[in-house]
Structures are given as structure tokens and as C-alpha cells.
Amino acid sequence: MREQTLLVAVLTQLRGLMPVPLLGFDSDNDSVFINEIVRDYCMGAGIEFTRCRPYRKNDQAHVEQKNGSVVRRLVGYRRFEGLEAARALAELYAAARLFVNFFPAFVQAGGKAPGGRPSLQTLPCTCNPVSTSAGRPSHLRRDP
Known part of the structure; x- marks a missing residue:
């Protein structure tokens, strides 16, 4: 409970x-x-x-990928226990989330290639979630 x-x-x-x-x-x-x-x-x-569906371990693949690329790189594979460790990890994650969610550059899909496969298009400027969300309509943004 x-x-x-x-x-x-x-x-x-x-x-x-x-x-x-x-x-x-x-x-x-x-x-x-x-x-x-x-x-x-x-x-x-x-x-x-x-x-997710029962007994389907790959249903959470994107979450597990994020754990590997972000969490495990920051803190490794060791298991931390206790209130002091939880506070330290919360402080670390609070700072790391800003970088992970707002600043890494990415490439957007540029449409469909022949055969229906997505083609990648390099954009003329470096794009990141902050710069792309600034161009979104106001109904898709939530101001703090």
C-alpha cells in the first residue's frame, strides 16, 4: 500500500x-x-x-534503452540503498534531466524514401528539443 x-x-x-x-x-x-x-x-x-503485455519483456524496450544510455552511464550498475543514496541520486537526476531532455542535438526524419522506409535528412542547423519546441504552436506547449 x-x-x-x-x-x-x-x-x-x-x-x-x-x-x-x-x-x-x-x-x-x-x-x-x-x-x-x-x-x-x-x-x-x-x-x-x-x-505492457504479460510475459513480453521487449514491451518496455525504449525505457530499458534509456536506462542503459542515461542512468547506467551516470551511476553504473551498482544497487544503491538507503535514504542518503536516494537523496544523492535525486539531486544528480534533477541536474541530468535538464541536459538529457533539452540539449542533445538530433536529426529529424525527412520523409519517406522509395519503398516506404523513412529517410534521414540532416537539418541546416543543429536542432535540439529546446529549439524545436520554440517553433511549436502554443496549444502544444505548456508554459511553467
Whole structure:
């Protein structure tokens, strides 16, 4: 029961940090996520609540890829326990999230190549999420 209540508190805090509204929450099949407390919270907040398919380990592949490319590079594979470690990790992640979510450059897909495959197009300027979101219509942005 305690973990579910903590998850609801974290989701509330997360929604305040996000630059766009949270429209959906997709979790794995852990009992911390799949329960009435989290379901009721999502229903009350207008968040679509979905879960991955049972016994399909690749359903969360993008999350696992992000864990490998961001989390494991920052802190390694060691398991940290305790309140002091949690505070230190929270401070580290608070600083790292700004860099990871706003500043790395990327290349946008430039349309479809013959045969239906996406083709990559290098844009004339370096693009990052900050520069591209500035050009979005106001209804897609959420000002702090």
C-alpha cells in the first residue's frame, strides 16, 4: 500500500515538472503500478492508464534503452540503498534531466524514401528539443 501511495505522489510531482501535459501512463506489470490507487489517480487526472503485455519483456524496450544510455552511464550498475543514496541520486537526476531532455542535438526524419522506409535528412542547423519546441504552436506547449 505504501509503494502505491508514493507512486501517486511521484506522478503528481512529475506532472508539475513536465513541459507538456501527461496524457498517458504505460507501466510494466508490477503490483506497484497495477492497482486501484494508481488507476483511480489516473482516471481522476484524465491520464490514460495502460500496461505492457504479460510475459513480453521487449514491451518496455525504449525505457530499458534509456536506462542503459542515461542512468547506467551516470551511476553504473551498482544497487544503491538507503535514504542518503536516494537523496544523492535525486539531486544528480534533477541536474541530468535538464541536459538529457533539452540539449542533445538530433536529426529529424525527412520523409519517406522509395519503398516506404523513412529517410534521414540532416537539418541546416543543429536542432535540439529546446529549439524545436520554440517553433511549436502554443496549444502544444505548456508554459511553467
